Amino acid sequence: MNLLHHPRLVQCLAAFQGPTELVMVMEYVAGGELFERIVDDDFEHTEPSSTQYMRQILEGLQYMHGQAVVHLDLKPENIVCVSPGSHWLKIIDFGLARKLAPDTPVKVLHGTPEFMAPEVVSFEPVGFATDMWSVGVICYILLSGESPFQGDNDMETLSNITAAQWEFEEEIFSDISQQAKDFISQLLQKDPRCRLSSPGALQHPWLQQPLPRSMKALPKERIKQFLTRRKWQVCGAGCAWGMVGGMKAPVNFSALFLFSRKQAKPCWPSTGSRCCPRARTGEHQRLRMRKVMVLNC
Template sequence: PRNQNSFIRKQEGSDSLACVFVCLCFRGAFSEVVLAEEKRTQKLVAIKCIPKKALEGKENSIENEIAVLHKIKHTNIVSLEEIFESKSHLYLVMQLVSGGELFDRIIEKGFYTEKDASKLIQQILDAVKYLHDMGIVHRDLKPENLLYYSMDEDSKIMISDFGLSKIEGSGSVMSTACGTPGYVAPEVLAQKPYSKAVDCWSIGVIAYILLCGYPPFYDENDAKLFEQILKAEYEFDSPYWDDISDSAKDFIVHLMQKDPNTRYTCDQALQHPWICGDTALDKNIHESVSAQIKKNFAKSKWKQAFNATAVVRHMRRLQLGTSHEGPNPCPTEDTGTSCG
């Protein structure tokens, strides 16, 4: 059990800084996130605590995450403030984001409109454009990685969790199947080379959910779910989309293009009238959207993340007629930095 007086020190002697443990926020498969207070400034921070034993064989992964975080300074992205080390642990001191998760906030609201959704997506686009301009692809954008900075009603939204992010080299392409079911782009599942366009697809999926409360692709069977995504098969179902503007639907269609070459970039999306104009409607859609979020995104469901590689392998076995069992989903680490 932790002691209230336990602390973490930077190991550079005179430059030492201590953090007093406050409470445990999250425990993941390979790390945990704790709330702590910096003794010198009395500022609250979130500290990702990673046992070095858990890093064995994963050094490249954590080095990549740190390299990505070190480069990032944006108002809508959770920042890495310090790195500490002990003999047994690595500690990443992160900016504290205490406003809670996106879905929770929408459910709590009494009034929610297309305009609200548009403002959220604009902030996400701004942040992802910044990443893309720096040659960084997030690769795992999803609602549970979107946290509110504070409990203020007008709080900004923040992107967190860069565990799967990748820094693109000049002209490089990526082909590792990763991400979360329902949000990954068709080219990822097809194991084709892919790049920044995968994040734009994910933003389209998030925009879709923000306007109706349910995902564009869904099936209890992961292989069937991925087949839907590969074909980019989704609908704007009645009655849930009856009160949503044509402009919003057009915006989503441009982001959820099967062909990444015709898919909107962040720059193009930011110029769409639903984002920069006045086509987003003021009609209150809270009742229908919040009801669907409660129905389709119970925390037990949307807290789970899977390694898409397992599903891809299973689909290949099905094609070869050699599979006798379903795919084994691999839960990834839950590393949100809110302490809700």
């Protein structure tokens, strides 16, 4: 992460390696997840605003790919707003990111099933196009609230991805422009070579030509349902991890302060000073410590 410095990417400010802990100092991003912002009652969700979000995501990806880094876990939870009142976005969570070398194929078997590309499911080499598939899925959900490959379980979802069979349901996409549909179609291509690159996506007419501001607001109910389902999935995964919580890992992550969106809440690591004051967003405090990590939650 120390190689990635861009306004659309969360920054790692420092890192410390101990005998049993890896501690990171992360930029604090207080605005919360983009999709959570969209479903607020006082927020108007439109297709023109969606183009602004997609453009920012692609700007971050274009920079990453220029540094030969793939994210490999792009999903709505990893797209956050800089502050509660801001429309500026950042990509977070580089835990699965990899730096690619020209002559060294990289294969992975991890990620979030709903957003995995076909080559990941098939255990074939990944590349920059792998991230672009995830961008297509995010855009599809952003405009419709529906997930194009979601099945009744993970196995069915992965099977749908492998088949790469999806469609624009007329009832849901009736108010979405043809340019937006073309943008998604050029990303959700089974063959990675046929997908838009990040520079190519930024040059797509949907992101280049201004859309009429008179376009009506998009419904939010399906996005709310999507978020509810995702929260249940994350909760289930957390319970599964909790069942093996007694297992020892060679390296652990530690946090000195765990900030919620509303109030700072300290969370102490196994090592490090506990004599630290609280601080809210925008406030400054003098801290004395050996190690610190700021987590986004």
